[in-house]
Amino acid sequence: MTSDFSRRISGVQPSAIREIFKVLADPGVISLAAGSPSPETFPAAELAAVSSELFAQRAGAALQYGITEGYGPLREQTAARLRDKYRVGGPDDDLIITTGGQQGLDLTAKVLLNEGDTVLCEEPSFIGALNCLRATGARLVGVPADEGGMDMEALARALKSAVRPKLIYTIPTFQNPGGTTLSAPRREQMLALARQYNVLVAEDDPYFELRYTGQPVPALKSLDEEGRVIYLGSYSKTISPGLRLGFVCAHRDIVSKMIVAKQVSDVHTNLFFQMAVSLYLDRYDFDAHIAACRALYAGRLDRMYAHVNAWGDRVSCLRPEGGLFLWCRLPRGYDGAALCRLAGARKVAAVPGSAFAVREDEISPGFRLNFSLPTDEQITQGMILLTQALEELLETTKN
């Protein structure tokens, strides 16, 4: 094989998260490194019941080709829930079902970005999104965030100096990895800046149903009167990630282009489970299911945060109001990756902050902990071992 790969794909480095897989391959390792929901939350019995029914009554349709924009009833149910509960989606908007939330961003990139366009995003941010944007040949510019989310003055400066700015990519609610939520006033400011610089906003919102404390903040899309916000959602964290069911709500002109892009990407999303989830939403109490997920995760967050709290001032960590992650920062000069290596030696996995860096060679004092997947026992045991690793790092490494 003597041919070259495309520039776009050559720009994507194997993720730093891959190193973690080596640690995770050991079945004795406690993983605080995942981004996965707990299998206890999967509505398996309910999906089994509706799947049986589909096989018995509608197998011919459920196993056949479907239309690219998605199964009609599921599109309508999803759009109705977004509109009625979150005021997301207006008369000019449309909704497309995607193969997981990730494909929503991939389609966004495909229909909007030319090589060399600039995308602005929180620094740090979700590695899977950053790599998706890199694979389009986009230039990424990281904008710092504090406990109120992305810094709007820094965003204004970044927009002003950006080369061909095209898109703001943001996880405004329970950001990954930061755990922060963009405040309501900053949401208005972000939309005003988007208007001023004529850029679009991709609002990645996979955790919106998973708030444990505090007051809901309106979705950017619910404040958008110009069709400027592309809302990316997913059933991965509330039903099942293995099914790969996501959705995009955006202006119909954008969704219309996304349908063309999806047609050539994978024709349509697995139809059987689009139909199964549609039946599930119809037959069962989805809000009660989500309330049970919230209760489970809120307890796990409490349990994990108690350990982090006991670390005192040595590690800074904002307590998030929702989502799946704690974002911790070591004192200045310490390397999160060094802590993760020491933790790995003690059979606990965490993700070094460098995995979320917009500049990939950056050393980060941060590390990310996940509290949704480990059981209560794993959280307790894992945090004891992680605390030992932390003490080892702080004692043996001089700042």
Next chain:
Amino acid sequence: MTSDFSRRISGVQPSAIREIFKVLADPGVISLAAGSPSPETFPAAELAAVSSELFAQRAGAALQYGITEGYGPLREQTAARLRDKYRVGGPDDDLIITTGGQQGLDLTAKVLLNEGDTVLCEEPSFIGALNCLRATGARLVGVPADEGGMDMEALARALKSAVRPKLIYTIPTFQNPGGTTLSAPRREQMLALARQYNVLVAEDDPYFELRYTGQPVPALKSLDEEGRVIYLGSYSKTISPGLRLGFVCAHRDIVSKMIVAKQVSDVHTNLFFQMAVSLYLDRYDFDAHIAACRALYAGRLDRMYAHVNAWGDRVSCLRPEGGLFLWCRLPRGYDGAALCRLAGARKVAAVPGSAFAVREDEISPGFRLNFSLPTDEQITQGMILLTQALEELLETTKN
């Protein structure tokens, strides 16, 4: 919304096939326009049984995130079948599970093509593939084909004059829409030309299991000693298209890049049905199932071809040895789209040849008929109506 779309997506026109959907929306219409397998062939009872088992015993794993390259046992079963039955895949090759065969081509395009690279393909060819390549910003160059498949002298000339040639995209076996199979000597010539001009070959082979008559021709990939052929396969035509399960067998360096590209596209393919199909292949006789599909489709091809044969010299149509389609050509000067419009008025749908043209504005005397989806009765009735439309066209339109 005031932003521009990407150049890549702007280059993709809504497919001519979309017009057919208007005709198909009428439930009284007989469709000879599909590319779908018959729902009678879906192994619904078997998939129901293995799905029940998965829900009962392994729901936690089947509904959770999976790895990007695909479910291990399904990868092994697929690779073993390709290797043992078709000599496809060697020690330097690897296999990735894709979200349908379409994603295999999309990943090929993502990892190989830069904007402006040239891809050479049969003229006419599968619209979904052509649009996928256009969406990467590739230049398409069509190469004429005859009953022995792509013309190798024309391919040599096209390669010689192409700007940055990078890839030959071919459906060598039961081509869509042409129905032709590239002869064994031409397969060797194609590989020699690929070597001479240092291009890769994407061998799109969704119909390889569906041969009804004649002798098998070796897959290009089975003749490939340099890792130059990317083999694109699918379970859509043999198990179910709605599940979106395809695969790519290629040199491990290429597959390794495809894994990076798939990670950012949709993370992984629906895991539940990767596991279900793996169980299905394990428990049931897949070869017997395929033999039953072949018997069904061979009968339908016979039935449809008898009508075409009765048209005599007025329409040229090669009888294919496999696949799902008949490709018919009207006398010189007649427009296949005109016939399809007359057929639509009589409530029969067929696809005009222009839908498969590499140059999108081209008028084509061709039209494509599908014999896998319509029942025997629909074939008979549909072909009677189509024959009336044909006679109307030939009588009223003077050449």
